[in-house]
Amino acid sequence: MATGRTHRPATRSRGIPEATVARLPLYLRALTALSERSVPTVSSEELAAAAGVNSAKLRKDFSYLGSYGTRGVGYDVEYLVYQISRELGLTQDWPVVIVGIGNLGAALANYGGFASRGFRVAALIDADPAMAGKPVAGIPVQHSDDLEKIIQDNGVSIGVIATPAGAAQAVCERLVAAGVTSILNFAPTVLSVPDGVDVRKVDLSIELQILAFHEQRKAGEVAAASDGGVPAAAARNESADQGPDGDMPAVMPA
Numbered sequence: 001m002a003t004g005r006t007h008r009p010a011t012r013s014r015g016i017p018e019a020t021v022a023r024l025p026l027y028l029r030a031l032t033a034l035s036e037r038s039v040p041t042v043s044s045e046e047l048a049a050a051a052g053v054n055s056a057k058l059r060k061d062f063s064y065l066g067s068y069g070t071r072g073v074g075y076d077v078e079y080l081v082y083q084i085s086r087e088l089g090l091t092q093d094w095p096v097v098i099v100g101i102g103n104l105g106a107a108l109a110n111y112g113g114f115a116s117r118g119f120r121v122a123a124l125i126d127a128d129p130a131m132a133g134k135p136v137a138g139i140p141v142q143h144s145d146d147l148e149k150i151i152q153d154n155g156v157s158i159g160v161i162a163t164p165a166g167a168a169q170a171v172c173e174r175l176v177a178a179g180v181t182s183i184l185n186f187a188p189t190v191l192s193v194p195d196g197v198d199v200r201k202v203d204l205s206i207e208l209q210i211l212a213f214h215e216q217r218k219a220g221e222v223a224a225a226s227d228g229g230v231p232a233a234a235a236r237n238e239s240a241d242q243g244p245d246g247d248m249p250a251v252m253p254a
């Protein structure tokens, strides 16, 4: 669901559609789990089910990577992990800064999943002088006065914003001026950025609102069915048809 400009064409330069790019991390997560269990090969149906994607779509997505699998054998798990990681740019290390080290920023800093996916937390930045020098997840927090120097010294191109909404645009502008070209924004505000800067927004309350909408609809369908209206089974089929591909991602274009 786009909530603003994405600052990218729908198709990347190498011809991989954005929708495919958005599914690659889902395949990678499922493949990594298979790899950890030392599973050597996987069929498109098994992998599609594990990733929550329709199998025809998966085959089409993999054709963009030049990966067609072997009839009767399936896809080589390790090779696909490598191919998708390479396509996503995860075979190199990405230094990331987190700005705003409150409840959320500290939780993100403590999240081990970044490092295992090639994202190294290079620095933690906060405007509160009382936090300067205090370690969070073993990394000393640095004051936001030094933001530009920190970005440049660490060659950072990805910034995470976890400040209050009112501070996010100004933080974003400083990050961009210092050389950051990709921003993951957790603050509940729409950021404006120049062309060439990618912003992804995470908003869990939007996800909950979407679930609330579905809950309300399900409750309405149950009431209608008990009044002799739409049978509950038909209502279930409707959501089954929509499939996992219809789910809204927690991370969305800004």
Ligand SMILES: NC(=O)c1ccc[n+]([C@@H]2O[C@H](COP(=O)([O-])OP(=O)(O)OC[C@H]3O[C@@H](n4cnc5c(N)ncnc54)[C@H](O)[C@@H]3O)[C@@H](O)[C@H]2O)c1
Residues within 6 Å of the ligand: 099, 100, 101, 102, 103, 104, 105, 125, 126, 127, 128, 144, 162, 163, 164, 165, 167, 171, 185, 186, 187, 188, 202, 203, 204, 205
């Ligand atoms: N996207 C989501 O699903 C989600 C979930 C929870 C919170 N949030 C949002 O994340 C943000 C942080 O939430 P929190 O609970 O951690 O808040 P918090 O108040 O605990 O932390 C905010 C931190 O930002 C720092 N800060 C303020 N202005 C700054 C600036 N200009 N530069 C650098 N640091 C600055 C503060 O000193 C503080 O440490 C809020 O905008 C909140 O709405 C989003």
